[in-house]
Amino acid sequence: MIHKFKALIFLSLITVSLSISAAELKIGYVQVDKILKEAPQTAESGKKLEKEFSPRSLELDKIQKKIRALETAIDKEGVVLSATERRTKEREITSLKTEFRRKQLELREDINLRKNEELSSLQDRINEAVRTVSIAEKFDLVVYGGVAYASKKIDITDKVLSHLGKK
Numbered sequence: 001m002i003h004k005f006k007a008l009i010f011l012s013l014i015t016v017s018l019s020i021s022a023a024e025l026k027i028g029y030v031q032v033d034k035i036l037k038e039a040p041q042t043a044e045s046g047k048k049l050e051k052e053f054s055p056r057s058l059e060l061d062k063i064q065k066k067i068r069a070l071e072t073a074i075d076k077e078g079v080v081l082s083a084t085e086r087r088t089k090e091r092e093i094t095s096l097k098t099e100f101r102r103k104q105l106e107l108r109e110d111i112n113l114r115k116n117e118e119l120s121s122l123q124d125r126i127n128e129a130v131r132t133v134s135i136a137e138k139f140d141l142v143v144y145g146g147v148a149y150a151s152k153k154i155d156i157t158d159k160v161l162s163h164l165g166k167k
Helices: 001-026 032-037 039-076 081-138 157-165
Strands: 027-029 142-145
Touching: 027 081, 032 039, 032 081, 032 157, 039 081, 039 157
Parallel strands: 027 142
Antiparallel strands: none
16 A cells, blocks of 8 residues: 555656656657558668569469360360370369469568568668657657547658658
């Protein structure tokens, strides 16, 4: 009970002290979602990933076209094909579909992994840009998200985007 009372007094003192010095604080706010959409590094990252994974995506397209061609061939030549030839083509289609699904799943997993790596790198750059702008502008506190309301005058998102554009 005494510990709770001491904790309550301590919190009250902190609250009073913060409210007294709050008038002197310079506070800023950053819209992370806007930065992630508009930062030049985001577009660069997207192009980089597209270039990295386009050969595998093209390979999947080729497999899918081959599957369609075989299915079309079976439909057109179905009456003329012997049972053995038909089974052979159907097995080939089944095998190609299995290969396609496996490669497609691997590609998705690899893309997600790389996107997370790129996002982590971008977040580090954003954090550094926020720190740089905050120090240069002499902010005492800058918050990212979870804010119910922030006025335009404390929103430093455009300054951070400008800083990211310089790199």
